[in-house]
Amino acid sequence: xxxxxxxxxxxxxxxxxxxxxxxxxxxxxxxxxxxxxxxxxxxxxxxxxxxxxxxxxxxxxxxxxxxxxxxxxxxxxxxxxxxxxxxxxxxxxxxxxxxxxxxxxxxxxxxxxxxxxxxxxxxxxxxxxxxxxxxxxxxxxxxxxxxxxxxxxxxxxxxxxxxxxxxxxxxxxxxxxxxxxxxxxxxxxxxxxxxxxx
Amino acid sequence: xxxxxxxxxxxxxxxxxxxxxxxxxxxxxxxxxxxxxxxxxxxxxxxxxxxxxxxxxxxxxxxxxxxxxxxxxxxxxxxxxxxxxxxxxxxxxxxxxxxxxxxxxxxxxxxxxxxxxxxxxxxxxxxxxxxxxxxxxxxxxxxxxxxxxxxxxxxxxxxxxxxxxxxxxxxxxxxxxxxxxxxxxxxxxxxxxxxxxx
Numbered sequence: 362x363x364x365x366x367x368x369x370x371x372x373x374x375x376x377x378x379x380x381x382x383x384x385x386x387x388x389x390x391x392x393x394x395x396x397x398x399x400x401x402x403x404x405x406x407x408x409x410x411x412x413x414x415x416x417x418x419x420x421x422x423x424x425x426x427x428x429x430x431x432x433x434x435x436x437x438x439x440x441x442x443x444x445x446x447x448x449x450x451x452x453x454x455x456x457x458x459x460x461x462x463x464x465x466x467x468x469x470x471x472x473x474x475x476x477x478x479x480x481x482x483x484x485x486x487x488x489x490x491x492x493x494x495x496x497x498x499x500x501x502x503x504x505x506x507x508x509x510x511x512x513x514x515x516x517x518x519x520x521x522x523x524x525x526x527x528x529x530x531x532x533x534x535x536x537x538x539x540x541x542x543x544x545x546x547x548x549x550x551x552x553x554x555x556x557x558x559x
Numbered sequence: 560x561x562x563x564x565x566x567x568x569x570x571x572x573x574x575x576x577x578x579x580x581x582x583x584x585x586x587x588x589x590x591x592x593x594x595x596x597x598x599x600x601x602x603x604x605x606x607x608x609x610x611x612x613x614x615x616x617x618x619x620x621x622x623x624x625x626x627x628x629x630x631x632x633x634x635x636x637x638x639x640x641x642x643x644x645x646x647x648x649x650x651x652x653x654x655x656x657x658x659x660x661x662x663x664x665x666x667x668x669x670x671x672x673x674x675x676x677x678x679x680x681x682x683x684x685x686x687x688x689x690x691x692x693x694x695x696x697x698x699x700x701x702x703x704x705x706x707x708x709x710x711x712x713x714x715x716x717x718x719x720x721x722x723x724x725x726x727x728x729x730x731x732x733x734x735x736x737x738x739x740x741x742x743x744x745x746x747x748x749x750x751x752x753x754x755x756x757x
Contacts, residue, residue, distance in 0.1 A: 404635075432654065432701045437602075440650070444642055452638065452686070456630065479697035479750075488650070491693020492686045499677035499685035503630045552677075 362466075363388065363417045364546065365410075367401065367454070368424030370394040372518055373471070376539035377421055381546065388414050392424065401425060401450030404457060411461040418466040420458055421542055423513075425450050425471065425489075432484045443489040452496055455510060465507035469545040470497060472514045472554070490514065494554045501552025509551040513541045516558045533557050560664075561586065561615045562744065563608075565599065565652070566622030568592040570716055571669070574737035575619055579744065586612050590622065599623060599648030602655060609659040616664040618656055619740055621711075623648050623669065623687075630682045641687040650694055653708060663705035667743040668695060670712045670752070688712065692752045699750025707749040711739045714756045731755050 362385045368374035369389030378387050390397045390410060399410040401424055425447030428439035451470040462468065475483040476490035497512035504510055519532035541555040560583045566572035567587030576585050588595045588608060597608040599622055623645030626637035649668040660666065673681040674688035695710035702708055717730035739753040 432698055435654075440647065444647075448686075448690075449638065449642075456633075475697070476693050477696075479693070479700060481700045484694055484697040484701065487697035488646075488690045488694040492646075492690035495674050495677070495689020496682055496686035498675075499673070499682040500630055502677060502679045503682065 362386070362419055362546070364419045364421060365390055365414055365417050367391070367399060367420065367422040368471075371423055372520060372535055373423040373515060373538055373542075376535040377423060377542045380536070380539040380543050385546075388417065390414075401454060402446040404453050407450075407453055407457045411458055414461070416461050416463055418463050419468070419546055420454060420462065421469045421546065422451050422454055423471045423542070427486045427489045429482050429486055431482055435485055440485050440488075443485045448489045448492050451493060455500055459504065459508055462508050465509075467509040467511070467546060469542055470510070470512050472497075472512050474514060474516045474558070476514060497554065498552045504551070509545075509549070511545040511550055511553050511555060513538075513545060513555045513557065515541070516556075560584070560617055560744070562617045562619060563588055563612055563615050565589070565597060565618065565620040566669075569621055570718060570733055571621040571713060571736055571740075574733040575621060575740045578734070578737040578741050583744075586615065588612075599652060600644040602651050605648075605651055605655045609656055612659070614659050614661055616661050617666070617744055618652060618660065619667045619744065620649050620652055621669045621740070625684045625687045627680050627684055629680055633683050638683050638686075641683045646687045646690050649691060653694075653698055657702065657706055660706050663707075665707040665709070665744060667740055668708070668710050670695075670710050672712060672714045672756070674712060695752065696750045702749070707743075707747070709743040709748055709751050709753060711736075711743060711753045711755065713739070714754075 365388045367390045370391040400406040427443030427447045472490035472493040475487045479487045515538045516533040522529045522532040541557045563586045565588045568589040598604040625641030625645045670688035670691040673685045677685045713736045714731040720727045720730040736755045739755045
C-alpha cells in the first residue's frame with residue numbers, strides 16, 4: 362500500500378515508518394523536516410500536500426499540537442492551539458483527504474491516553490483527545506467506498522516519560538505503540554479507538 | 560443553594576428549573592428570553608452575567624449550539640459553531656466562572672448521548688460532546704475549594720424525538736433527564752459523566 366505518514370520525524374511517527382516500510386510504500390510528511398511538508402492547522406496546506414502526493418491507500422497522522430498546563434494558566438490561545446492543530450487539523454485531514462484515498466483504504470488519527478486517564482494539567486489535551494475519539498466513532502459511519510477511519514490513543518511512550526523525568530514504568534515502548542497503527546492500517550476495523558496500554 | 564441555570568427556557572433547562580426550584584434559589588439565564596441573558600460563546604458576556612448574579616453555589620448549563628448534518632455538507636463554520644458555542648462556551652463557563660462559585664459548590668455541563676452512540680450526521684456533535692466529557696474528567700482534578708464539575712450526557716429526550724419525527728421509544732422523558740442534573744447538584748461526585756439512558 363501507498364501510505365502517507367504525517368509526523369514522520371516525530372517519536373511515534375519514526376516508529377510507524379520503521380514498522381511498515383518493509384512492506385508498504387511510505388511517503389513521509391512532516392511540518393518542516395521531510396521533502397513533503399504540511400501544516401495540518403492550515404487547510405490549504407493539507408490540500409497542497411495531497412496535490413503533491415496524489416491518491417494513496419492510507420493516511421496515518423501522528424502530528425498535532427496541544428498545550429499542557431494548569432487550567433488557570435492556560436490562555437484562550439492555548440486552548441485554540443489544541444483545537445486548531447491537533448483536533449481540527451486531524452479532522453480536516455479527513456474532510457479534505459478522504460477523496461484522495463483509494464477504495465477500501467484507511468485514515469488513522471492520533472488521540473492519547475489523557476482522553477480517558479487525565480492528570481492535573483491535561484484539561485486542554487484531554488478535551489482534544491476525547492474530541493478526536495468521538496469524531497472518529499461518528500465519522501466512521503459516513504466514510505465512502507469502504508474507506509475506514511480509526512483513532513490510535515497511545516499510552517505514554519517510555520522515552521517521552523524519561524524526557525519529562527516521569528516514571529518510565531507506566532509507559533509503553535514506542536515499538537509497541539507503533540503496532541497499534543499497523544493494526545489500524547492492515548486490519549478491518551472502522552470507528553475504533555485503539556488503546557496501546559501494555 | 561443559589562443556582563444559576565443557563566438555558567433555562569430550553570426543553571431540558573425548563574425541566575431542571577422545575578425539578579429544583581422547590582428547594583433551591585434558581586437564577587434562570589438564557590440567550591434571549593430571561594431577565595438575565597448570556598451568550599456563552601462570548602467570554603465577555605459570561606463575565607457580565609456573573610457580575611450581575613454575584614457569587615452562587617452552583618452553575619448548571621444546558622445551553623450551547625452544534626450542527627447536525629452529513630460530514631460532507633458540514634462547513635468550516637458549522638464545525639466552528641460547535642467549538643465556539645457548545646464546547647468552548649461551556650469550558651469558558653468553568654474558566655471564568657469558578658471564582659464566582661462558593662466553596663464546595665458545583666458546575667454541571669451538558670454533553671449528550673452522541674458522544675458514545677454516534678449516528679450518521681453527528682460527526683461535529685459527537686466531537687463536541689466527547690470533548691466536553693474529556694474536559695470535565697480532567698478539569699475535576701484541578702477545581703479549587705471543593706468545587707465540583709460534572710457532565711450530564713443526556714439521552715435523546717422523548718419530546719425532541721417526536722419533534723424530529725424519530726422513534727420516541729428510544730428516548731428518555733425530560734423529567735428523568737433533569738434528575739441527572741439534580742444528582743450532580745446535590746451529590747458529591749466530581750469529574751463524572753452522568754448518563755441518562757433509561
